[in-house]
Amino acid sequence: MNTRKPTLDSARLDKVVAQARRDAEQREQGYRERALKMYPWICGRCAREFTRANVQELTVHHRNHDHDYNPPDGSNWELLCVYCHDNEHQRQLEAARGTGSASVSGGGGATQSPFADLKALLEKKRLED
Ligand SMILES: [Zn+2]
Ligand SMILES: [Zn+2]
Numbered sequence: 817m818n819t820r821k822p823t824l825d826s827a828r829l830d831k832v833v834a835q836a837r838r839d840a841e842q843r844e845q846g847y848r849e850r851a852l853k854m855y856p857w858i859c860g861r862c863a864r865e866f867t868r869a870n871v872q873e874l875t876v877h878h879r880n881h882d883h884d885y886n887p888p889d890g891s892n893w894e895l896l897c898v899y900c901h902d903n904e905h906q907r908q909l910e911a912a913r914g915t916g917s918a919s920v921s922g923g924g925g926a927t928q929s930p931f932a933d934l935k936a937l938l939e940k941k942r943l944e945d
Contacts, residue, residue: 844883847886850890851890852876856895857871858895859900860877860895860900861896874897875896875901877894877895879892879893880892
């Protein structure tokens with residue numbers, strides 16, 4: 817007598833999901849490691865240098881913003897510190913929006929702190945992107 821519900825399907829699904837997640841993590845780990853091996857540990861924007869002690873603040877940026885495009889020659893990667901990386905993406909966002917917010921007529925909007933946005937961005941997404 818088999819009174820148990822067949823859990824095979826959900827178990828298999830769990831496995832598939834776990835495997836897919838592991839694959840994605842490994843792929844990310846893979847390109848990060850390869851990029852760090854390929855390039856000197858220097859931010860491509862502010863030229864800040866990194867060591868083993870703080871290399872986690874150095875991120876791998878995808879030049880074409882496509883995370884799945886990882887050619888083996890590293891041509892789509894750029895090492896950026898977290899600050900410059902956020903900057904880069906923020907600029908991209910603003911460009912995508914059509915710079916509409918930049919041309920608000922009249923004064924009064926000049927007191928906005930750029931660091932407030934940066935902090936929010938940092939909290940939203942950490943090292944990888
Ligand atoms: Zn930098
Ligand atoms: Zn990036």
